[in-house]
Ligand code: SF4
């Protein structure tokens with residue numbers, strides 16, 4: 001190939017590849033950016049995400065079922081019993097060891113230990129990875145909202161059930177009253 005022809009071909013190839021590149025750039029230039037400005041913005045997290053645990057302390061009965069189920073012994077708890085009352089001292093989870101397997105959640109008889117949607121874990125001090133779940137630390141705002149909504153729904157359901165039972169009891173009492181009144185009426189009343 002002559003030098004002049006080779007030169008022209010090189011110029012042509014350069015222009016061609018530049019245009020191919022610009023075509024791809026142009027395609028993305030008109031699209032909406034998909035960059036998420038973390039931590040100010042976050043992508044939605046699925047409900048089944050296994051993030052940092054949270055504990056509904058008032059439901060927990062200190063039965064140790066979650067701690068026994070943990071394959072790497074990262075849950076420890078300490079509480080003093082005063083009759084039926086529990087005085088909590090600590091309920092810790094060591095995230096230096098936890099592998100987020102969720103095995104501690106299933107055996108809980110009170111359904112009070114959960115894995116939340118919070119995942120951010122940054123610290124210069126390893127001791128900070130031992131979380132005290134009594135402080136509800138780690139519970140995401142969404143999870144907290146869901147929990148409060150579920151509690152409110154449950155309360156409303158219980159109140160509706162109680163109201164229904166009270167209405168039924170009142171109706172039954174009224175029927176019994178009518179029955180008694182009918183029975184106590186003298187037979188053949190009205191004949192002189
Ligand atoms: S998620 Fe798994 S490793 Fe972590 S505390 Fe629960 S059972 Fe243990």
Ligand code: SF4
Nearest residue numbers: 060061063064066108
């Ligand atoms: S299994 Fe549930 S109720 Fe029992 S200690 Fe763990 S969190 Fe509390």
